[in-house]
Amino acid sequence: MSELRHLLNVTAKRAARYLESLSQRTVAPAPEALNRLKELDHPLPVEPTDPARVLALLDEVGSPATVASAGGRFFGFVVGGTVPAALAANWLAGAWDQCAGLFALSPVSAALEEIALGWLVDLFGLSAGTGGAFVTGATMANFSGLAAARHALLAQAGWDVEAQGLFGAPPITVIVGEEVHASPLKALGLLGLGRKRVIRVPADGQGRMRVGAPPRISGPTIVCIQAGNVNTGAFDSAAEICSEAHAAGAWVHVDGAFGLWAAASPARAHLATGINQADSWATDAHKWLNVPYDSGIVFVRHPRHLHAAMAFSAPYLVQGEGREPEHYTPEMSRRARGVEVWAALLSLGRSGLADLVERTCHYATRFAAGLRAAGWEVLNDVVLNQVLVSFGDAETTRRVIAAIQSDGTCWCGGTVWQGRTAMRISVSSWQRLKPTWSEALQRCCGLPRQKAIGGNSWRNSSPLLLLTRRSRSSR
Numbered sequence: 001m002s003e004l005r006h007l008l009n010v011t012a013k014r015a016a017r018y019l020e021s022l023s024q025r026t027v028a029p030a031p032e033a034l035n036r037l038k039e040l041d042h043p044l045p046v047e048p049t050d051p052a053r054v055l056a057l058l059d060e061v062g063s064p065a066t067v068a069s070a071g072g073r074f075f076g077f078v079v080g081g082t083v084p085a086a087l088a089a090n091w092l093a094g095a096w097d098q099c100a101g102l103f104a105l106s107p108v109s110a111a112l113e114e115i116a117l118g119w120l121v122d123l124f125g126l127s128a129g130t131g132g133a134f135v136t137g138a139t140m141a142n143f144s145g146l147a148a149a150r151h152a153l154l155a156q157a158g159w160d161v162e163a164q165g166l167f168g169a170p171p172i173t174v175i176v177g178e179e180v181h182a183s184p185l186k187a188l189g190l191l192g193l194g195r196k197r198v199i200r201v202p203a204d205g206q207g208r209m210r211v212g213a214p215p216r217i218s219g220p221t222i223v224c225i226q227a228g229n230v231n232t233g234a235f236d237s238a239a240e241i242c243s244e245a246h247a248a249g250a251w252v253h254v255d256g257a258f259g260l261w262a263a264a265s266p267a268r269a270h271l272a273t274g275i276n277q278a279d280s281w282a283t284d285a286h287k288w289l290n291v292p293y294d295s296g297i298v299f300v301r302h303p304r305h306l307h308a309a310m311a312f313s314a315p316y317l318v319q320g321e322g323r324e325p326e327h328y329t330p331e332m333s334r335r336a337r338g339v340e341v342w343a344a345l346l347s348l349g350r351s352g353l354a355d356l357v358e359r360t361c362h363y364a365t366r367f368a369a370g371l372r373a374a375g376w377e378v379l380n381d382v383v384l385n386q387v388l389v390s391f392g393d394a395e396t397t398r399r400v401i402a403a404i405q406s407d408g409t410c411w412c413g414g415t416v417w418q419g420r421t422a423m424r425i426s427v428s429s430w431q432r433l434k435p436t437w438s439e440a441l442q443r444c445c446g447l448p449r450q451k452a453i454g455g456n457s458w459r460n461s462s463p464l465l466l467l468t469r470r471s472r473s474s475r
């Protein structure tokens with residue numbers, strides 16, 4: 001066996017062992033594991049290190065210091081795991097080491113990107129002819145969609161923004177909801193459109209733009225709406241906003257980092273009604289599709305605008321007959337993310353994807369029901385995979401969150417929702433609940449334990465349980 005083959009086999013065994021270990025460990029890494037990271041911090045040796053030794057060190061010191069977000073008990077932020085086909089495809093694509101920028105550099109990546117984009121356009125109900133591109137995440141997808149919008153609006157006003165920049169350009173009005181995610185604002189800042197010069201439309205209790213509240217639109221305008229608020233999961237009223245915006249000649253961009261996937265589930269697609277009338281969309285594959293980080297996708301109804309915003313030329317860069325991926329992305333060289341998206345979609349199929357979305361939404365509903373039954377206040381309408389819960393005052397809620405995180409059975413983060421400190425539960429992993437986990441979930445919900453949970457002491461001695469009881473009795 002060649003040394004390389006041996007290294008890859010050993011690495012595969014290490015990776016499998018890591019994944020198997022996830023059900024037995026705390027979600028957050030133990031303090032000792034974090035402490036051991038110091039072992040990696042030494043001056044770069046002059047002499048080479050055997051690759052097997054490099055991998056052993058990475059696994060022995062690095063693996064315990066990971067957050068076990070791949071394991072299905074991580075409910076923080078909006079973080080998926082990795083479905084098996086996507087992980088395996090990621091390994092193979094790593095071996096391929098393809099530069100996905102040009103067809104000439106990777107015909108297979110270019111082909112898989114186009115196929116996956118076509119499947120997604122169909123799954124999301126976007127109109128035929130919609131184009132797109134694979135980027136690092138929703139923030140770069142927002143950036144790319146908004147860059148296409150900037151191009152289209154200014155070209156219509158007779159201004160070539162790619163050539164001339166924004167100095168002296170006609171101003172673009174940007175309208176966002178009061179509860180806009182920080183990501184489109186960051187993208188607007190990068191595009192010279194400003195994070196703060198946006199017009200903010202008041203939001204309702206779920207974070208949706210209030211109907212009838214958007215200002216009268218005149219001149220080049222982008223209306224940026226949400227499919228899935230990061231805290232509540234709520235959707236802006238896309239059909240109404242799109243029809244008003246389009247009547248005034250505005251461009252509608254959708255931040256659908258996770259919510260866009262609702263359109264792929266017959267049971268949740270109603271939430272996304274009208275979303276397909278927009279002009280550009282940003283989403284993540286590393287969230288709900290459960291492919292490895294990093295992976296985002298932008299879609300643009302008329303891809304020529306994305307092309308105009310991103311295309312470039314240089315004498316040594318070949319231009320083939322077909323679609324050249326790097327003419328649709330901010331990057332030139334980049335890894336072949338479309339491979340994992342294609343693999344995840346093929347392995348799940350339409351029904352598997354719908355089931356993944358529906359199952360996670362169902363778990364969120366169960367969380368919310370358990371929390372309400374235990375007497376806690378759920379702050380949002382649980383329409384998707386997000387739950388917001390208050391355990392009383394801000395300090396008590398923060399104590400419960402800290403206890404959950406240190407207990408290690410699962411991991412939930414905090415937020416402040418419209419002035420209330422709350423715990424966020426975001427169910428995004430493809431992993432099915434196992435009986436032991438549902439007991440953990442019940443504990444997480446503050447419900448009495450049905451029966452003793454055998455095995456690990458970290459499962460049995462939940463400070464969460466004590467804290468939630470204490471905080472309940474102290475209300």
Ligand SMILES: Cc1ncc(COP(=O)(O)O)c(C=O)c1O
Nearest residue numbers: 078137138139181183230257284
């Ligand atoms: C609604 C929304 N938009 C954008 C983002 C940013 O996504 P990314 O971190 O992949 O850039 C997130 C992340 O949670 C989000 O929930």
